[in-house]
Amino acid sequence: DVVMTHSPLSLPVTLGQPASISCRSSQSLVHSDGNTYLNWFQQRPGQSPRRLIYKVSNRDSGVPDRFSGSGSGTDFTLKISRVEAEDVGVYYCMQGTHWPWTFGQGTKVEIK
Amino acid sequence: EVQLVESGGGLVQPGGSLRLSCAASGFTFSDYYMDWVRQAPGKGLEWVGRIRNKAKSYTTEYAASVKGRFSISRDDSKNSLHLQMNSLKTEDTAVYYCARDGGNSGWYLWGQGSLVTVSS
Numbered sequence: 001d002v003v004m005t006h007s008p009l010s011l012p013v014t015l016g017q018p019a020s021i022s023c024r025s026s027q028s029l030v031h032s033d034g035n036t037y038l039n040w041f042q043q044r045p046g047q048s049p050r051r052l053i054y055k056v057s058n059r060d061s062g063v064p065d066r067f068s069g070s071g072s073g074t075d076f077t078l079k080i081s082r083v084e085a086e087d088v089g090v091y092y093c094m095q096g097t098h099w100p101w102t103f104g105q106g107t108k109v110e111i112k
Numbered sequence: 113e114v115q116l117v118e119s120g121g122g123l124v125q126p127g128g129s130l131r132l133s134c135a136a137s138g139f140t141f142s143d144y145y146m147d148w149v150r151q152a153p154g155k156g157l158e159w160v161g162r163i164r165n166k167a168k169s170y171t172t173e174y175a176a177s178v179k180g181r182f183s184i185s186r187d188d189s190k191n192s193l194h195l196q197m198n199s200l201k202t203e204d205t206a207v208y209y210c211a212r213d214g215g216n217s218g219w220y221l222w223g224q225g226s227l228v229t230v231s232s
Contacts, residue, residue: 037216041157048209048224049149049157054217092157096216100175103157 002027002095004104012112019080021107023093028073030097037096040069040078043106044089052091053078085111114138114221116210121226128200132226134193134210139221142166142188145213148195150206151225158206162213163193178204200230 003026013019029036040053051060053069056076066081080087090106120132134146145168148160161174163184172184183196193210208226211219 031216035216037218039218041218043157048222049219050222051214051218051220054214060220090156094157094218096218100159100173101218102159106156 001100002029002098002102004093004095004102006091006093006104006107009105009107011107011109013080013083013109014112015085016082019083019087019109021078021091021093021109023071023076023078023104025074025076025095027098029076029095030073036072038069038071038076039094039096040067041092041094041103042087042089043092044086047089049092080109083109083111116212116221116223118208118210118223118226121208121228123229123231124200125232126200126202126230128230129196129198130200130228131197132195132208132210132228134195134223136191136193136212139212141186141191146184146186146193147211147213147219148184148193149209149211149219149222150204151209152203152206155206160195160208197228200228202230204228205230 005024007022038056041049042052043049052063057069068079070077090108092106093104117135124130145164147162161184164171181199185194210223212221214220
């Protein structure tokens with residue numbers, strides 16, 4: 001199975017400041033159809049996961065534009081331009097290129 | 113409203129069995145593949161298994177960690193999904209989520225989760 005690795009695992013941030021989470025895969029996530037299926041999920045405390053971004057950089061409906069995704073091949077990044085209190089939680093990358101789909105171990109974002 | 117609602121969680125002894133259910137509403141359940149994803153306390157997300165739709169003969173797949181012990185079924189006439197868990201181990205303790213397949217882009221629709229605790 002493809003291994004997804006986050007860094008850092010914990011990210012204390014100041015309100016209003018940017019945050020960046022890295023995710024690396026053990027294999028290229030370029031699918032045979034030409035797409036790269038790297039997705040990001042947010043899990044707020046006590047809530048179910050919520051998909052934020054799909055195919056590297058496409059925001060889901062209702063996701064604030066302070067969230068952005070980038071990357072290619074095996075290296076990907078989720079950025080929050082200005083962290084707000086509601087952004088506290090754990091963020092997971094997930095690959096949908098190689099079956100079975102797999103998640104990273106998550107990055108916990110907390111306010112300093 | 114489009115939603116998934118799990119039920120059936122609880123406390124069970126090691127070696128025991130439990131059956132989780134997931135009620136779907138607000139969408140054409142029979143069209144979709146459905147998955148179970150779990151999260152052990154304080155840990156990350158782990159895909160458990162999948163059941164495909166009628167067009168794909170209701171085929172199932174399972175994570176290596178549960179293969180041979182867990183079984184997924186569905187009843188399209190009742191818009192319901194089930195996870196039969198046998199020979200439970202303490203490491204199966206987790207919140208179990210049902211989720212609607214979103215193809216290669218992962219799961220957009222999730223249930224609220226059902227806690228399963230395996231302990232003596």
